[in-house]
Amino acid sequence: MGAILREASKQTGIAMGAVPETRDEIIIVSVHDAPVKAFQDQLAQAIGARWRLSGGVLRLVRPLNLENEQADAERRIRIEEIKAGLAKLKRRAAEMGEFTAQSAKVLADKLDLINTKYKGHLSDSQGLEATIALEPQTPGGRLAIGAIVGLTPEDVADVGPGERTVYSTNPTAMQRPMPGDLEPLIHQYQSEQQLYTDALKQLPVGQGHGRFAVSEAAAGGLDEVSTVLLVLARSPYNPNLTVDIHLVRKDGTYVGRARSLLDLGETDPHEPHIADGVVPLSQQSLRMTAALDQLQKGKTFIDDHTLLKQLTHPEQFDPLSYVAADGVFALADQQNTIACLPDTAFLEPAFTAVQKSKQLDKGKFSDWLTNNCGVSRGGGWLVASPRRMVETRSLRVDRAVLGQFLRGSIDNGGVVLDDLALFVSRLPTRYMDTLVPLLAFFVLPDLNAGVSDKSIELLRMYGRLTPEQRAEITAGKAITFAGLDPASKADLNHMAFRADPPLSYVVRTVGASAPPPAFVETIQTEVTEAMPRGIPDTASISMNSSSSEAVLADGGGDFVNYEPMNPYRLAYALVHAEQADPTDKREKIKFDLFRFGHTRNVNIRVELTPSIEVEQTLKETSFSRKDASVPYDQLPESFRKAVQAAMIQVRKQRSSVAAPPGGRVPPP
Numbered sequence: 001m002g003a004i005l006r007e008a009s010k011q012t013g014i015a016m017g018a019v020p021e022t023r024d025e026i027i028i029v030s031v032h033d034a035p036v037k038a039f040q041d042q043l044a045q046a047i048g049a050r051w052r053l054s055g056g057v058l059r060l061v062r063p064l065n066l067e068n069e070q071a072d073a074e075r076r077i078r079i080e081e082i083k084a085g086l087a088k089l090k091r092r093a094a095e096m097g098e099f100t101a102q103s104a105k106v107l108a109d110k111l112d113l114i115n116t117k118y119k120g121h122l123s124d125s126q127g128l129e130a131t132i133a134l135e136p137q138t139p140g141g142r143l144a145i146g147a148i149v150g151l152t153p154e155d156v157a158d159v160g161p162g163e164r165t166v167y168s169t170n171p172t173a174m175q176r177p178m179p180g181d182l183e184p185l186i187h188q189y190q191s192e193q194q195l196y197t198d199a200l201k202q203l204p205v206g207q208g209h210g211r212f213a214v215s216e217a218a219a220g221g222l223d224e225v226s227t228v229l230l231v232l233a234r235s236p237y238n239p240n241l242t243v244d245i246h247l248v249r250k251d252g253t254y255v256g257r258a259r260s261l262l263d264l265g266e267t268d269p270h271e272p273h274i275a276d277g278v279v280p281l282s283q284q285s286l287r288m289t290a291a292l293d294q295l296q297k298g299k300t301f302i303d304d305h306t307l308l309k310q311l312t313h314p315e316q317f318d319p320l321s322y323v324a325a326d327g328v329f330a331l332a333d334q335q336n337t338i339a340c341l342p343d344t345a346f347l348e349p350a351f352t353a354v355q356k357s358k359q360l361d362k363g364k365f366s367d368w369l370t371n372n373c374g375v376s377r378g379g380g381w382l383v384a385s386p387r388r389m390v391e392t393r394s395l396r397v398d399r400a401v402l403g404q405f406l407r408g409s410i411d412n413g414g415v416v417l418d419d420l421a422l423f424v425s426r427l428p429t430r431y432m433d434t435l436v437p438l439l440a441f442f443v444l445p446d447l448n449a450g451v452s453d454k455s456i457e458l459l460r461m462y463g464r465l466t467p468e469q470r471a472e473i474t475a476g477k478a479i480t481f482a483g484l485d486p487a488s489k490a491d492l493n494h495m496a497f498r499a500d501p502p503l504s505y506v507v508r509t510v511g512a513s514a515p516p517p518a519f520v521e522t523i524q525t526e527v528t529e530a531m532p533r534g535i536p537d538t539a540s541i542s543m544n545s546s547s548s549e550a551v552l553a554d555g556g557g558d559f560v561n562y563e564p565m566n567p568y569r570l571a572y573a574l575v576h577a578e579q580a581d582p583t584d585k586r587e588k589i590k591f592d593l594f595r596f597g598h599t600r601n602v603n604i605r606v607e608l609t610p611s612i613e614v615e616q617t618l619k620e621t622s623f624s625r626k627d628a629s630v631p632y633d634q635l636p637e638s639f640r641k642a643v644q645a646a647m648i649q650v651r652k653q654r655s656s657v658a659a660p661p662g663g664r665v666p667p668p
Helices: 002-012 034-045 064-096 101-117 125-137 139-148 155-159 185-203 211-217 284-297 305-311 323-333 346-353 363-370 389-395 399-412 417-425 437-442 453-464 467-474 486-498 567-579 639-656
Strands: 017-019 029-031 050-054 057-061 164-166 226-232 240-251 254-262 336-339 374-379 381-386 542-556 590-609 612-623
Touching: 002 017, 002 029, 002 034, 029 323, 034 050, 034 057, 034 336, 034 381, 064 125, 064 139, 064 155, 064 254, 064 389, 101 185, 125 139, 125 254, 139 185, 139 226, 139 639, 185 254, 240 305, 254 542, 284 305, 284 323, 284 346, 323 336, 323 346, 323 381, 323 612, 346 363, 346 417, 346 590, 363 374, 381 389, 399 417, 399 437, 417 453, 417 612, 453 612, 467 542, 542 567, 567 590, 567 639
Parallel strands: 017 057, 336 381
Antiparallel strands: 029 336, 050 057, 164 226, 226 240, 240 254, 374 381, 542 590, 590 612
């Protein structure tokens, strides 16, 4: 914004400027022969700001009361969306009618057909989509729908991006009381689940949505239920929520579960769909889509040095000036244009362009724009601003901070943990739905292999440690929760109780108490039950690390691998390639070239209570960009010997496992 206003002041002779809260706004602008007042009005509208005369200079300001008004307006909009989503669920529940033995049989047969069609690969996208589509018709789905429609829109609106909230009929200090009376719904679920179990048992042996549903449904009577948990979870990447119901016995084991989705997708787009024509892509956008195409086909690093320089200097070459800007200008069709877009506009339209052979349909981009922004036309102007201005601003990444991190990582030959932790601690969000993973896809592909949504809180906490605390933890000493600063404590608390995906942790046996049976989940797998009073001050954090030689593979065929592989991981991949089914495209693996380097695995351990601990492994990588990728026989001899020894071990492991009738040997 600062650069735009300096240029506008130069051209008009009117002193215009910004204040700290508006200076770094990212704006796409194309204005010609426009009245200054119109330009000023449209610019203020696009970013949700006002003009104020101060010291002879017109400045774009956003006072706190305006920020609060915008936040309140966005919450009201979200509540209206939630009301619409809840109404849709209520209609669906009414349309489904009574669950009978006949409808149970029809449902079981449908799921059996899906299982047969996709040969049991229900985790694949098509099989998973087909299974999820039938979920609302199951007794569990019907229970979840009935439970969520009892919530108020305000309850649902409290769940932020990447967060979860747990309700309980017997709430701990970390849970909320269950709204409404679920007892009638549970009794209904009990009778419906019995009908469904009977229908599943009638399927031929080895078929059907199958055996898991039967075993869980038949595990015990619902009259044993002592606690009901309702978990609302919102993805970081879209406004929808998942609703999970857990029915728990007195001994803490689960009787049954249920799930539903609250769809809060955008409706009523402002911009009409444009069906014809393609977006003319600039030369820099063509270079970016070409590089993206190479990376999707298995290239480890991009070799376009001009593009790499631009991507690593986002403060000079803003990421939104690529395909996103081309799309906006194409839709504007020579009109004066001002657009404020979310950071996700950097890559989402570019993926579409690559899938269309480096062409981006105007209609596709128009759909993307209206799903993410409010678009207004009139008086020779096209103005676009985010549907959720406050949220968009909160997710905006500081370009200078990002550029410094990217350039430093390239100079170091990879991602250094301390640099990454410091950078993450300065990010505006607790998850990676920002420019960080998107630019890293081009610049630092190994970053995404070492960082996940679940590790962000730990990285933020580590980045906020004092130099003395970091020295202690690096030396293998433990530091306590009580010794952390308030921001680091907030990160750990969010990771433990609010983050979605939920915290993964290990329940250790303490004293003479026996561990739970293998593969039996209990209520203690829900962290708000396992730590009912929060994280104690005695919780401790410690760290250890190990280093190894590794390679990054330049893939061939349909295989893409960005994760560094040590000798054993590479050996397993090579043996698997030897024995892969040549007719199965999912197993088409081919390695042509390798880039040699080193990795350091840093294991951070948090002992939350004497019986509950969290472990997260973070990766440091070092792979020189100056050296070319080489064939396998040119890798260091010591590394190849380690791979050959590991391949012998992997082959022995695979040969010792008998193949199922008509099938191949499973991996070890």
